[in-house]
Amino acid sequence: MFRRKPAPATDIDANTDDGDQPSRHRAQIGRKVAAKLSRNPMVARMESECLTLYMRDDFVSPAECAQLRAVIDAGARPSSLFSGTAEADYRTSDSCSMDPGEPPLDAIVARICALMGLDRAWGETIQGQRYQVGQEYKFHWDFFPVNTDYWPHMRAQGGQRCWTAMIYLNSVEAGGETCFPHAGLSVPPLEGRLLMWNNLREDGAPNQESLHSAQPVAAGAKYVLTQWFRERPWKARPE
Numbered sequence: 001m002f003r004r005k006p007a008p009a010t011d012i013d014a015n016t017d018d019g020d021q022p023s024r025h026r027a028q029i030g031r032k033v034a035a036k037l038s039r040n041p042m043v044a045r046m047e048s049e050c051l052t053l054y055m056r057d058d059f060v061s062p063a064e065c066a067q068l069r070a071v072i073d074a075g076a077r078p079s080s081l082f083s084g085t086a087e088a089d090y091r092t093s094d095s096c097s098m099d100p101g102e103p104p105l106d107a108i109v110a111r112i113c114a115l116m117g118l119d120r121a122w123g124e125t126i127q128g129q130r131y132q133v134g135q136e137y138k139f140h141w142d143f144f145p146v147n148t149d150y151w152p153h154m155r156a157q158g159g160q161r162c163w164t165a166m167i168y169l170n171s172v173e174a175g176g177e178t179c180f181p182h183a184g185l186s187v188p189p190l191e192g193r194l195l196m197w198n199n200l201r202e203d204g205a206p207n208q209e210s211l212h213s214a215q216p217v218a219a220g221a222k223y224v225l226t227q228w229f230r231e232r233p234w235k236a237r238p239e
């Protein structure tokens with residue numbers, strides 16, 4: 001008798017609600033990117049037992065940084081949070097979604113993806129942020145908690161966030177460090193520096209120890225670009 005073969009098992013099952021669970025697929029992304037970055041002599045791995053974090057200085061030139069700061073100045077609006085405005089003082093920076101066609105940006109995103117070995121289709125729209133004196137982004141995780149009303153939408157858009165790539169577009173006079181308290185790391189903003197970390201554990205589940213903050217700026221202003229990568233291609237508007 002003819003029997004239809006079962007569909008091959010796949011780890012990349014958009015219908016599996018496993019955003020808070022270990023996942024072979026997400027674990028594999030973590031390993032693949034870490035292996036690529038570890039092989040690169042220009043990239044430094046920051047020492048931590050509980051977090052996978054890499055740094056590459058002089059990734060963006062001073063001229064490109066200046067150009068991008070001007071774009072952020074022109075487009076910055078008060079930052080929003082997925083969780084709405086309940087904790088309005090949580091992320092006090094101004095931010096803007098960057099047009100990927102904006103001249104230096106297209107090339108920079110391509111360079112980030114080449115460095116990390118990630119497909120740019122998996123990256124969300126890159127975000128620019130500007131923090132002025134006293135502004136900050138309090139302790140948070142970049143991965144999505146699955147017990148929220150927005151998770152089903154995020155899942156349909158490309159699932160859990162895996163890696164974050166962040167570029168400092170200027171050196172800040174005082175303050176503005178990115179702090180990872182569990183890893184005991186505090187990274188000072190340095191113009192052109194790219195920071196990359198995995199928000200997930202080795203088994204692909206969210207890493208609670210990836211908690212981080214942008215410390216308040218004490219003097220001057222701080223400009224950053226953030227590129228968040230999903231576990232699948234990112235769709236701005238899922239069908």
Ligand SMILES: O=C(O)CCC(=O)C(=O)O
Pocket residue numbers: 137142166176177178212213214215224226
């Ligand atoms: O500005 C920083 O140092 C951190 C920004 C951040 O954590 C984020 O955009 O998710």
Ligand SMILES: [Fe+2]
Pocket residue numbers: 140141142212
């Ligand atoms: Fe963050």
